[in-house]
Amino acid sequence: MKQRTIKKKIEGIGIGLHKGEPIHFSLEPLDPNSGIVFHNTVTNTIIEAKPQNVIDTTMATVIGKSQEEFVSTIEHLLSAVSAYGIDNLLIKLDSHEAPIMDGSSASFCMMLNEAKIAEQEQNKKIMIINREVEVRDGDKYAKISPSSSTEFTFAIDFKHPVIGFQKFHHTFTKQNYIEQISRARTFGFLKDFQLLRDRNLALGASLDNAIVLDDKKVINSDGLRFSNEFVRHKILDAIGDLTLLGMSYLGHYESFAGSHALNHKLTKKILSDSDNYTISELSNIKDITFEKSFA
Numbered sequence: 001m002k003q004r005t006i007k008k009k010i011e012g013i014g015i016g017l018h019k020g021e022p023i024h025f026s027l028e029p030l031d032p033n034s035g036i037v038f039h040n041t042v043t044n045t046i047i048e049a050k051p052q053n054v055i056d057t058t059m060a061t062v063i064g065k066s067q068e069e070f071v072s073t074i075e076h077l078l079s080a081v082s083a084y085g086i087d088n089l090l091i092k093l094d095s096h097e098a099p100i101m102d103g104s105s106a107s108f109c110m111m112l113n114e115a116k117i118a119e120q121e122q123n124k125k126i127m128i129i130n131r132e133v134e135v136r137d138g139d140k141y142a143k144i145s146p147s148s149s150t151e152f153t154f155a156i157d158f159k160h161p162v163i164g165f166q167k168f169h170h171t172f173t174k175q176n177y178i179e180q181i182s183r184a185r186t187f188g189f190l191k192d193f194q195l196l197r198d199r200n201l202a203l204g205a206s207l208d209n210a211i212v213l214d215d216k217k218v219i220n221s222d223g224l225r226f227s228n229e230f231v232r233h234k235i236l237d238a239i240g241d242l243t244l245l246g247m248s249y250l251g252h253y254e255s256f257a258g259s260h261a262l263n264h265k266l267t268k269k270i271l272s273d274s275d276n277y278t279i280s281e282l283s284n285i286k287d288i289t290f291e292k293s294f295a
């Protein structure tokens with residue numbers, strides 16, 4: 001299987017969740033072995049999507065070089081990029097955050113469909129997980145274990161009548177991702193919004209880009225896209241966060257109540273010991289199955 005970028009530059013516009021301002025952004029092809037690279041044109045900062053560049057995981061995944069030079073909320077865009085098997089891409093934006101779109105990755109998937117995938121000369125590198133790697137925070141955990149496919153099992157338990165306990169298993173293929181995961185939106189609680197706004201955050205948050213819950217129900221008039229949209233979105237986030245491994249991977253990710261912080265810790269822990277994985281170019285029969293998952 002070959003490395004992938006996109007055939008042509010594509011431009012988009014969206015609102016930033018935190019500042020609430022319009023963001024112009026573009027996705028552009030990059031040469032083989034370049035990786036996924038962000039360019040914040042406000043500060044003219046180039047930041048590679050790598051774990052060592054993560055500077056915050058409190059509200060979203062943030063990569064940067066300093067408190068002034070960063071890009072926030074990269075996970076939904078990276079989730080779509082990862083699902084399309086893209087290895088090399090320039091993401092240019094005139095903002096410190098990636099646009100929130102409708103709170104899911106569906107718009108980014110549509111843009112990638114429009115830009116079309118380009119196969120490149122070099123072989124694609126794939127990380128094969130060799131042994132279980134786990135990170136914990138109390139009863140919360142995220143782990144990855146060996147698997148012949150790329151799969152995700154996520155569980156959450158919220159003391160809320162609409163959410164409660166939800167568990168979802170997703171066997172990754174691009175098609176499964178588009179159908180099961182890409183449309184799942186981020187969610188938040190009405191009571192938290194005021195607190196965030198007091199801190200000058202979530203200024204762009206609205207019912208157009210998040211599922212919003214009061215103490216009893218979803219307040220969006222059109223309701224949910226899936227009854228378990230919440231846990232599906234957690235898988236969307238995990239796929240985005242694990243993009244920072246730097247390549248596609250074969251393994252089973254599992255989490256209970258995982259977060260951007262735990263995903264980041266897991267990514268760092270996997271990469272910290274080269275016995276945890278083997279990097280392969282899969283230039284044999286297994287390649288065909290793997291390649292099919294990105295068809």
Ligand SMILES: [Zn+2]
Binds near residue numbers: 075076233
């Ligand atoms: Zn999210």
